[in-house]
Amino acid sequence: MKKVKWSLIGPGIxxxxxxxxxxxxxxxxxxxxxYGYSLLWALLIGxxxxxxxxEGMARYQLATGRTFMExxxxxxRWFNYYFIVYLVIWSFIxxxxxxxxxxxxxxxxxxxxxxxxxxxxAAIFGLVIIRTxxxxxxxxxxxxxxxxxxxxxxxxxxxxxxxxxxxxxxxLVPALPQGRGWFDVIFKVLALxxxxxxxxxxxxxSYWLRECNIEDKKELPTVRVDLLIGYIVTxxxxxxxxxxxxxxxxxxxxxxxxxxxxxxxxRTLESIMGPFGYWAFVLGFWAAVFSSVLSFYQAIPYLFxxxxxxxxxDENVEVGMQSKYxxxxxxxxxxxxxxxxxxxxxxxxxxxxxxxxxxFMPFLALMLLLVGNxxxxxxxxxxxxxxxxMALIFIVMSIVSFYPLFx
Numbered sequence: 001m002k003k004v005k006w007s008l009i010g011p012g013i014x015x016x017x018x019x020x021x022x023x024x025x026x027x028x029x030x031x032x033x034x035y036g037y038s039l040l041w042a043l044l045i046g047x048x049x050x051x052x053x054x055e056g057m058a059r060y061q062l063a064t065g066r067t068f069m070e071x072x073x074x075x076x077r078w079f080n081y082y083f084i085v086y087l088v089i090w091s092f093i094x095x096x097x098x099x100x101x102x103x104x105x106x107x108x109x110x111x112x113x114x115x116x117x118x119x120x121x122a123a124i125f126g127l128v129i130i131r132t133x134x135x136x137x138x139x140x141x142x143x144x145x146x147x148x149x150x151x152x153x154x155x156x157x158x159x160x161x162x163x164x165x166x167x168x169x170x171x172l173v174p175a176l177p178q179g180r181g182w183f184d185v186i187f188k189v190l191a192l193x194x195x196x197x198x199x200x201x202x203x204x205x206s207y208w209l210r211e212c213n214i215e216d217k218k219e220l221p222t223v224r225v226d227l228l229i230g231y232i233v234t235x236x237x238x239x240x241x242x243x244x245x246x247x248x249x250x251x252x253x254x255x256x257x258x259x260x261x262x263x264x265x266x267r268t269l270e271s272i273m274g275p276f277g278y279w280a281f282v283l284g285f286w287a288a289v290f291s292s293v294l295s296f297y298q299a300i301p302y303l304f305x306x307x308x309x310x311x312x313x314d315e316n317v318e319v320g321m322q323s324k325y326x327x328x329x330x331x332x333x334x335x336x337x338x339x340x341x342x343x344x345x346x347x348x349x350x351x352x353x354x355x356x357x358x359x360f361m362p363f364l365a366l367m368l369l370l371v372g373n374x375x376x377x378x379x380x381x382x383x384x385x386x387x388x389x390m391a392l393i394f395i396v397m398s399i400v401s402f403y404p405l406f407x
Contacts, residue, residue: 012230032245037170096340152284
């Protein structure tokens with residue numbers, strides 16, 4: 001095995017902290033409450049899916065010196081126009097949802113302000129950190145938040161004393177839960193796979209590599225280990241939440257009702273661990289949500305910045321935290337989503353977002369099949385096994401993405 005530079009390990013942990021947000025915690029808790037340990041195997045496969053997607057994008061960048069966005073844009077420029085439109089809408093709605101989530105959990109811990117005020121405070125903190133800091137400062141904060149999540153979720157999972165044989169069976173023996181119909185059951189399983197570890201934010205990993213001066217294909221072994229560590233951490237976080245919910249909620253036939261249900265789960269944990277259990281789990285949930293807010297402000301502007309550079313066909317446009325396009329998009333995703341703290345999401349905008357979003361993950365897998373097999377990849381081309389995995393991801397994510405649009 002080629003030498004791994006352990007001093008460069010770090011972006012993977014950032015990716016883990018960024019990828020585990022409110023939606024991941026809620027979906028994991030719902031899975032544990034509804035199906036016990038039976039879908040742990042789906043979480044494992046989902047983490048592997050995201051590993052392969054990110055490895056492909058990073059491998060392309062290291063092999064060619066070009067970003068993945070440049071790679072797929074060389075096939076057709078309309079890809080980037082679509083992506084910019086999608087990103088602007090996605091940022092508006094997801095940003096509002098993230099601020100609502102962090103406001104909810106913070107108001108549960110400190111009910112001195114309502115949800116909206118805490119959401120605004122979190123947004124201001126995030127803006128200040130990104131506008132005045134560097135990538136290294138961002139990485140250190142994300143690692144601290146990852147440590148908070150680790151102690152909150154993993155220790156909670158250990159304290160509730162899950163049956164280890166049942167956990168191992170859930171991991172190693174694929175099983176399908178009972179549902180309203182065969183396709184509905186399959187969709188629930190595939191949705192759990194697709195939800196592990198984030199969606200659009202995973203594209204930021206390649207830009208974080210550049211921030212760490214990892215730009216040569218000889219560093220590919222290091223990048224693969226870094227990604228492996230990141231997705232192991234992501235899986236352990238999700239596994240721990242499933243276990244806690246499976247032990248405390250599943251046996252009594254209870255349910256997890258959205259983000260508020262996580263607060264109820266923490267109160268149930270309090271009956272076992274005392275106040276420490278409640279505060280530990282809630283703080284872990286807060287760390288998961290705030291890390292998503294922070295990574296949203298830091299990561300998404302890279303994508304807009306790069307897309308604008310490619311559309312303008314101007315190699316002099318810098319892609320980085322000091323770029324005017326990067327900083328301008330930071331201000332947009334700070335200001336625009338604040339509206340959704342006070343108003344319901346417009347129905348037409350939500351529908352448009354759903355339609356555009358349905359193309360994203362299948363599109364990513366399809367583009368990795370195209371650019372990963374191009375001649376410019378040289379000896380870093382996709383292997384047949386990797387192509388098979390991308391085809392599988394394309395099929396799985398197409399079902400997950402498009403099924404809700406036709407229900």
